[in-house]
Amino acid sequence: MSEPYREWILGSIDSLRSRKARPDLDRICRMVKRRHGSDWDRTRSELEKLIEEQTVLKVNYKGSVSYRNAAKVLRGRRKTEQSKCAVKQPSLADWSTGDSALGPVDEDHMEDMEDEMSTTAGMDSSMDEEGDESSLDAMCAQSTADSGISMSPITSSNASQPVPSPTSSKNSPTHDALRQDTDSACILSEHIQPEAQQDTGSVALVQQPAAICLSTLHVEDPLLSHCTAAPVSMSALRLQSQHICPVPLRHIVSVCHQDEALKSDGGPDPVEEGEMCTKSTTEEEINNGGMNIGNDVVKKEIGQDPLLWSVADVASYFTSVGFPEQALAFRTQEVDGKSLLLMQRSDVLTGLSIRLGPALKIYENHVKVLQRSHFQDDSRLFS
DNA sequence: CAATGCGCACCGG
DNA sequence: CCGGTGCGCATTG
Numbered sequence: 001m002s003e004p005y006r007e008w009i010l011g012s013i014d015s016l017r018s019r020k021a022r023p024d025l026d027r028i029c030r031m032v033k034r035r036h037g038s039d040w041d042r043t044r045s046e047l048e049k050l051i052e053e054q055t056v057l058k059v060n061y062k063g064s065v066s067y068r069n070a071a072k073v074l075r076g077r078r079k080t081e082q083s084k085c086a087v088k089q090p091s092l093a094d095w096s097t098g099d100s101a102l103g104p105v106d107e108d109h110m111e112d113m114e115d116e117m118s119t120t121a122g123m124d125s126s127m128d129e130e131g132d133e134s135s136l137d138a139m140c141a142q143s144t145a146d147s148g149i150s151m152s153p154i155t156s157s158n159a160s161q162p163v164p165s166p167t168s169s170k171n172s173p174t175h176d177a178l179r180q181d182t183d184s185a186c187i188l189s190e191h192i193q194p195e196a197q198q199d200t201g202s203v204a205l206v207q208q209p210a211a212i213c214l215s216t217l218h219v220e221d222p223l224l225s226h227c228t229a230a231p232v233s234m235s236a237l238r239l240q241s242q243h244i245c246p247v248p249l250r251h252i253v254s255v256c257h258q259d260e261a262l263k264s265d266g267g268p269d270p271v272e273e274g275e276m277c278t279k280s281t282t283e284e285e286i287n288n289g290g291m292n293i294g295n296d297v298v299k300k301e302i303g304q305d306p307l308l309w310s311v312a313d314v315a316s317y318f319t320s321v322g323f324p325e326q327a328l329a330f331r332t333q334e335v336d337g338k339s340l341l342l343m344q345r346s347d348v349l350t351g352l353s354i355r356l357g358p359a360l361k362i363y364e365n366h367v368k369v370l371q372r373s374h375f376q377d378d379s380r381l382f383s
Numbered sequence: 384c385a386a387t388g389c390g391c392a393c394c395g396g
Numbered sequence: 397c398c399g400g401t402g403c404g405c406a407t408t409g
Contacts (some may be wrong), residue, residue, distance in 0.1 A: 019387060022402055034386085061401070062393090 005046035006055060006331075008032045013056065013069045053312050054319045055328070071325040075383050198294045306370045309337030323362055326354045 012031040016023040027042045047067070050056040057068040309317070311334050318327035329352040335343070348363040349356065 015387095017401080020389065020402060021387085030385090062403095064402095066401085 004036070005032075005038070005043065008036050008038065009043065009047055009050055009056065009073075010069050011035075013067055014072070017069075019340070020060075020305065022064065024065055025067070028067060053081065053316055054314070054324070055331075071328050232376060305339040306341055306374055311336045312338065314340055318362065321366060323358055326352070326358050326362060329354045340367060341374055343367055343371075 009028060009032060012028045012035070014024040015031065016027050021027060025044065025047070028047060032038050032043045051058050052068075054070050059066050059068055069373055084168050122306045127313060176234060306314075311331055314335050314337060315327040315331040318324070318330055330340075335352075343351075343363075345363050348354075348367055349359045352359065354362075
């Protein structure tokens, strides 16, 4: 159902941008309404969904809220500011003005922050090989946010408070879809570190539901600890302790294994719960550190058996590992977890109409890995 | 009047 | 210096 909205909204954002007009809620809704007749509230809620899935980024630029087509934005910035990634909430200041129709009202209310961000979320499209760093960046950009926040702090408003309750996913009005599988309780609260971001502003990225779970898992499995080293998860880590993840651990574990080559020698030593992950690393370190690993983690973030991923989960996954643009292709082709596990090399390279470079990386570093780990697990079960 | 086009100033990299 | 952003004004329908 939201399909056309995605196109409509992204189209409106692109159109506004090309016209050099700020793609704010007001203009986006107006344009969608004019072009497609959709009513405001509907457009607004669909927009929020897109924000949650990171198809659209909500940013605070020059003191006002603005929206970006994630696929087009992500590119520039690289490392560094992971910090900025943090999520922030938009200030309403502007909104108020906007009062008009909108309902921003419900948007969060926050104090203000006027920073702006450069949107950033980016990863360069070209990320070099396996997405190491780039993906990291990406991740950080998004992930930080994503990982944690269950909802979009930003947008969603209701939940004005940054701190989501671990339990529920309820807060957000829309996300259902996304999280249906994933979620679970993974919402975390803290991720948001305001301070960090504040400097420049940040994108309010949204978070993905996904991230969440992993942390939890890790806790119990020593193997996981490796994974945790990965970038992304930090935020996730924090949460770890608390929630329960629906996903079977084994999947996760296996993924880690392979990709990571586990550094661990023979056997992983058991770690006590909770702490392993957290150990030492600071966020930064983490970010820089494990590139590939990062990806894995991301996967896990989504938290589950790929078999259970919805189309939105698949898209979120690729967005979070640095391929936002390609994520749209997966979405367009309606590739869900099951389909993903059935994809062949040629499907990825030619069936999605995405560029060869990213397609190769996606297939080799992600699709193949997910398939391998998934099927490996299965065989293990039966053996 | 709304939609659109775009020059130009700003800003961060 | 360059690219992204968007204000503010002119133009168009």
